Amino acid sequence: MRGTMMEFPLVLPTLLQRAGKILGDTEIVSYRPDKSSTRTTFLEFSRRARQLAQALAKLGVKSGDRVGCMMWNHSAHLEAFFGVPCSGAILHSLNLRLHPQEIAKIVNHAEDRFLIIDDVLLPLYEKFADDVKFEAVIVVPYGFASVPEGFLNYEEFLEEGRGESPYPRIDENDGAAMCFTSGTTGFSQGVIYTHRSLVLHSLSCAMVDCMALSHHDTVMPLAPMFHANAWGVPHTAVMVGSRLVFPGPNVEPEHVLDTMLREGVTIANAVPTVWINVLDALEKNAGRWKFERPLRVICGGTAPPVELMRRLDAHNIHILHLWGMTETSPLATLGRLRSRMREWPEEQQYEIRAKQGWPAPLIELRVMRPEGEVPWDGVTPGEVEVRGPWVAGEYYKAPDQAHKWTADGWFRTGDVGTIDSDGIMKLVDRAKDLVKSGGEWISSVDLENMLMGIPL
Numbered sequence: 001m002r003g004t005m006m007e008f009p010l011v012l013p014t015l016l017q018r019a020g021k022i023l024g025d026t027e028i029v030s031y032r033p034d035k036s037s038t039r040t041t042f043l044e045f046s047r048r049a050r051q052l053a054q055a056l057a058k059l060g061v062k063s064g065d066r067v068g069c070m071m072w073n074h075s076a077h078l079e080a081f082f083g084v085p086c087s088g089a090i091l092h093s094l095n096l097r098l099h100p101q102e103i104a105k106i107v108n109h110a111e112d113r114f115l116i117i118d119d120v121l122l123p124l125y126e127k128f129a130d131d132v133k134f135e136a137v138i139v140v141p142y143g144f145a146s147v148p149e150g151f152l153n154y155e156e157f158l159e160e161g162r163g164e165s166p167y168p169r170i171d172e173n174d175g176a177a178m179c180f181t182s183g184t185t186g187f188s189q190g191v192i193y194t195h196r197s198l199v200l201h202s203l204s205c206a207m208v209d210c211m212a213l214s215h216h217d218t219v220m221p222l223a224p225m226f227h228a229n230a231w232g233v234p235h236t237a238v239m240v241g242s243r244l245v246f247p248g249p250n251v252e253p254e255h256v257l258d259t260m261l262r263e264g265v266t267i268a269n270a271v272p273t274v275w276i277n278v279l280d281a282l283e284k285n286a287g288r289w290k291f292e293r294p295l296r297v298i299c300g301g302t303a304p305p306v307e308l309m310r311r312l313d314a315h316n317i318h319i320l321h322l323w324g325m326t327e328t329s330p331l332a333t334l335g336r337l338r339s340r341m342r343e344w345p346e347e348q349q350y351e352i353r354a355k356q357g358w359p360a361p362l363i364e365l366r367v368m369r370p371e372g373e374v375p376w377d378g379v380t381p382g383e384v385e386v387r388g389p390w391v392a393g394e395y396y397k398a399p400d401q402a403h404k405w406t407a408d409g410w411f412r413t414g415d416v417g418t419i420d421s422d423g424i425m426k427l428v429d430r431a432k433d434l435v436k437s438g439g440e441w442i443s444s445v446d447l448e449n450m451l452m453g454i455p456l
Contacts, residue, residue: 010200011172011174011176019042019239026243027039029246030246031250035255042238053084054163059136064090066092066110067084067113068116068134069084069091069092069115074246086167093226096121096124096224100128107134109397110180113134114134114137115134119144119147136152138151139151173194177193177198178190178192180326189398190396191396197390201232204362205235206239207360209361211233211320213242214242217267219244220247230269231322232330253278257282260291272305294318297320298322299321300323310350320353321335321355322335331363332386333425335356336353359388360388363390364386364388365385365419366385367385368383368385377418377420378419378421378424383412384416384417385411392411
């Protein structure tokens, strides 16, 4: 027998409408390349994102089209995060740190029809412009530069979207966003996130035992929005109404610390390298920055060294270790303590916090060896496999990569790890990064932690 619930699609227009109607006074702060700032609200953001969707429709964007995006973290990028999917198209955030020819290959593989780009990034675009064929390039006047002839001015383009045309019909399983993997083991592969997967991912991120984002937080996404959607933080912040502070391209430690204190940031996210630099600045300038209330840090990309966690704790900055991949949207696990662990000695707590942690709700993990699944003993290593509603089931137009999924539907991550009796995962290494010495396999992660603890 079927249930009696409404058929209500999980789509991004629902989150965007809520942001404008219910959370409209929430502030968005954006820092420009010159470190000046602009301020807007969720009400204005939702209006402009809707205009973008309608302007794209008038430009000829069709359902499922890919719209490329090359932007730093700021409010116009957030408008694209929602405006492009709400037009029925797929936002393809391009990694600015790749080689220009790699970007061109990715653009052509994704078949991007249009590009939205910051004016300050046009010099990068020029390095591969001859190798791609965008039908139109829309330039955001982010750094106050004039828009060159032959390009569309983003602000003028938005004026084309005035009106109250309804959104196109969108199925929750339609594509909404697209990211490519890092390509560290070969050519980058494309992952298309659906409206449904992004909404469910955002709901999970907001949970107290996950990232715990709420309307009471001021969130600073330091992780690039082109890197797995800044780990889901922008979508989640819009859903729950968190105040947003976008740093733009400015992630040098002094500016980050000044901004976090000035804006009252309560949550920030970035890779360990950023926090290592922040710690260095804190320790070299004793007393300059004081966090009176705890600052929560979501740290991913690579495992943060235990010594980094310990020394940042002394400054009231507390790391929460997240593990995931482009293929997992990216949230898969978080290194949170279980309630009974709060009574443990401090060193045991750090040991748990440094692990990749237990899976987010709806995510399942297993560790496999050729002979089958390994016991959850925290000792026996194998390849980590994952599945869940926001885990990719295939790559975009890459049938030769089908071997990355098992016959029973699990994604093979390529990470080697263990799982203990609490369901807590610890990565030993990437299979390709293990170091062999004297006939024994040594984890480069363990080596990194040991080196971090050596006093200078």
